[in-house]
Amino acid sequence: MVMSVFLSFIFPPPPSLFIKAMSVVSLTLLAYIRFSETRGKHLNYSKFWNTNSLESITKIKLSSRTGMLFLYTPAFLAALTSFVLFPHHDLRTLLLKSALALHFFKRIFEVLVVHQFSGGMILDSAIPISLSYFLSTASMIYAQHLSQDISDPPVDLKYPGILLFLIGIGGNFYHHYLLTKLRGRGDKEYRIPNGGLFDLVICPHYLFEIIDFLGISFMSLSPKRYMHSPSLQALFFT
Template identity: 45%
Template sequence: MWWPPFLYPPPASALVAGISAVQFVALAKLGLGELRGENMAYSKFWQVMAGKQQKSGGGGGAVLPSRSGMLVAYVPALVAAVASFAVPGAVEGVRAQLLSAAISGHFLKRVLEVMFIHQYSGSMALDGALTISICYVLMTTGMIYAQHLTSGLPDPPLDLLYPGVLVFAVGVAGNFYHHRLLSQLRTTKQGGGGGDKAYKIPTGGLFGLVTCPHYLFEIVGFFGFAMIAQTVHALAVAAGTAAYLAGRSCATRRWYESKFEDFPENIKALVPYVL
């Protein structure tokens, strides 16, 4: 039976196959939800959803300061990735070690950005933070376990390991650069308790072409994971992440259009000149 030369054969594991399918479908469904206005309750969209809940009389769930909520979302996945190095036999071989190191670096960057780069205001729903956290932990452990199951198998005929490391590095660098630009957009107006946060239209980098270049590079980073791993599971995670972030990018573009009457029509949501 023909099999793509850039992938390991799927493992004889119903668990991994099921997790791969569930994660892809769940992420794609979240992307469709974003297109329909069913936004995940974090970042600027938490304020939108909170306003909807107040008008409808709903809500009332526990909330955290936004920075704390994002740490709840990211730290467990970082711990899981780093801990894989301490589990005997979990990361055998250069490919598995590079994959776990890349995942660890990805979430370490996120944690450091939460602590030192991003500007936050308002709150985040605790259940939303926990949901995101669980998803990232399952994503992390799933990719590492699927890689473990390839131990002893010959590498795929088309070896993408080191190109994958390069693609991952480009994704991380581009994502960080545009996060840095975003962090400089929100200015504090003097006067009043704690200041008043205001949004601006992003500029610099690829912001002149797309609303969410940080999401574009996030997708590049996840396909870097897939190229390093060359497993069906990692590819399913990357494809699902791309579907989700495409939907979220479109939602973000609509949000900017609602806030700024002069938002440029030629700026796409995610991919320059295309989407």
């Protein structure tokens, strides 16, 4: 009964060895990072720069802007490449590919134009995060491609998903903009943000990013896409 209700909203997982392997890789990577965090070995990036100050002395260091571009660019290119590799797609697959491409384009745009940085990034920290984003994006799109011949579930959440995605990506961008306005040029001090939903929610930019990927989940109607969400994985990293 429960499974019947569940399948009225989602596709069953596609029978793919690649998708199963990526699920194992993603979960293993997240479990390792989570275990390392609990042992005090933290990822060194942006505001968490120099967390392991003694250990990071001998590590390869990147500027925050370079590091963040390294995080997001492979996933963005994966989304763009999917339009060439899988040119024949249904509306749901087109929406997923477009949403992921727009999501990571927004991130790259923010890194280049919006954000101000106060720290740096260790290459050893950048590699697993970038790999996670890239594998998640590729897996989501490929799983959706394999699901094209499966009939839509009785409850179609595609259009509510579009609305949630637009609200999420817009709200995330707006609150990132508010965070940027807290600092003047050359200012590296942290301040308590205000405006928008900052007076009501601790981290509204994260809230809207979750809404962003919830919208993508609704558009794709597959638990595989939700479990591979880079936004959800980012919760483990931060």
